[in-house]
Amino acid sequence: MTKARVYLSPPHLLGREREFVTEAFDTNWIAPLGPHVDAFERELAAAAGRPHAAALSSGTAALHLAARMLGIGDGDEVLVSSLTFSATVNALVYERARPVFVDATRTSWNLDPALVVGELDRLGRSGRLPKAVVTVDLYGQCADYAPIVEACGRWGVPLIEDAAEALGASYQGRPAGSFGVMAAFSFNGNKIITTSGGGMLVADDERWTKQARFLATQARDPAPHYEHSQIGFNYRMSNVAAAIGRGQLETLEQRVAARRRNFEWYVELLGDLPGIDFMPEAPYGRCTRWLTCLTIDPARFGATREDVRLALEAENIEARPVWKPMHLQPVFAGCRVIGGAVSEELFEKGLCLPSGSNLSQADVERVAGIVRACCRAVG
Numbered sequence: 134m135t136k137a138r139v140y141l142s143p144p145h146l147l148g149r150e151r152e153f154v155t156e157a158f159d160t161n162w163i164a165p166l167g168p169h170v171d172a173f174e175r176e177l178a179a180a181a182g183r184p185h186a187a188a189l190s191s192g193t194a195a196l197h198l199a200a201r202m203l204g205i206g207d208g209d210e211v212l213v214s215s216l217t218f219s220a221t222v223n224a225l226v227y228e229r230a231r232p233v234f235v236d237a238t239r240t241s242w243n244l245d246p247a248l249v250v251g252e253l254d255r256l257g258r259s260g261r262l263p264k265a266v267v268t269v270d271l272y273g274q275c276a277d278y279a280p281i282v283e284a285c286g287r288w289g290v291p292l293i294e295d296a297a298e299a300l301g302a303s304y305q306g307r308p309a310g311s312f313g314v315m316a317a318f319s320f321n322g323n324k325i326i327t328t329s330g331g332g333m334l335v336a337d338d339e340r341w342t343k344q345a346r347f348l349a350t351q352a353r354d355p356a357p358h359y360e361h362s363q364i365g366f367n368y369r370m371s372n373v374a375a376a377i378g379r380g381q382l383e384t385l386e387q388r389v390a391a392r393r394r395n396f397e398w399y400v401e402l403l404g405d406l407p408g409i410d411f412m413p414e415a416p417y418g419r420c421t422r423w424l425t426c427l428t429i430d431p432a433r434f435g436a437t438r439e440d441v442r443l444a445l446e447a448e449n450i451e452a453r454p455v456w457k458p459m460h461l462q463p464v465f466a467g468c469r470v471i472g473g474a475v476s477e478e479l480f481e482k483g484l485c486l487p488s489g490s491n492l493s494q495a496d497v498e499r500v501a502g503i504v505r506a507c508c509r510a511v512g
């Protein structure tokens with residue numbers, strides 16, 4: 134008999150989601166607007182330390198609207214983290230931008246601030262500044278904002294924060310999502326909170342969120358008939374989805390605690406193995422440990438990351454390699470890249486273990502037991 138599948142990061146209902154959804158049904162607010170959308174925008178904005186938020190159909194939609202509103206267009210260069218999910222970059226390419234991929238640093242697995250600052254200075258001195266910089270808060274950990282924000286400010290280059298994986302994280306006491314002109318969150322089914330699919334754009338300046346809502350509802354000019362002077366999108370979040378999101382957001386701290394506890398369990402059970410290194414928590418903030426990630430050095434561990442992943446899969450356990458860097462993706466072949474060796478090595482050796490906030494200690498022990506059994510270290 135096959136054992137019940139252990140997923141990487143499944144949805145977890147533990148609050149008032151059902152109550153809010155029932156309310157949406159009872160009041161007939163089954164539409165891409167309504168009281169739960171308004172309330173979810175207020176509540177999520179507060180969690181991100183921003184005054185304004187616009188609820189959208191996905192994190193990708195939030196990133197796309199941010200790119201569009203900043204006027205990113207044909208052939209514009211945008212500095213972006215290479216070690217990320219493709220959605221970060223797709224949103225730029227929808228507007229025909231030219232991504233310039235920047236490598237990660239080993240200390241946080243996030244964008245290497247020295248490379249970003251160096252490239253901005255170099256481009257700035259030669260009068261060819263990029264149109265924007267996009268940071269990604271990877272696996273629940275913020276990028277190192279102080280130097281990046283400083284350099285962007287000095288050169289007048291707008292920053293977009295892709296905080297899709299980092300709701301609940303912090304950097305120097307400020308929440309993920311509070312950096313840059315705009316930030317994007319995702320509520321896809323695998324994220325720390327889900328709406329079954331959804332996203333949010335947050336900003337300090339209300340003009341951005343107002344414009345985002347306008348573009349997300351087919352850019353309807355104020356008129357009794359349907360009047361359009363711009364191309365719009367159908368990117369709004371439904372009131373039913375927002376109801377789920379409100380229930381989820383109320384329990385954010387519990388979720389962060391559960392994911393950090395998973396990480397601690399894995400460290401206790403696997404930390405002594407040769408060749409295993411966990412993703413470091415940078416000293417500047419709190420990582421949510423959205424996913425517990427580690428690297429496996431085959432020379433010391435005696436097996437590769439892929440050996441371990443397949444051993445887990447054989448036991449019906451879902452684990453995933455760390456993101457394949459965007460500069461190695463066939464679809465982005467030919468794009469400029471700054472560095473690259475660090476993200477390449479993290480991809481080659483990196484594995485993400487089951488990390489859901491509803492994972493049991495027994496599940497973690499089972500996963501860890503299989504990883505441990507793969508170790509063929511000699512001596």
Ligand SMILES: *Cc1c(COP(=O)(O)O)cnc(C)c1O
Pocket residue numbers: 190191192193194217218220221269295297298318319320321330331332
């Ligand atoms: C999930 C994710 C997105 C996209 O969010 P969707 O809601 O799935 O569109 C963007 N960037 C990163 C880094 C992500 O992990």
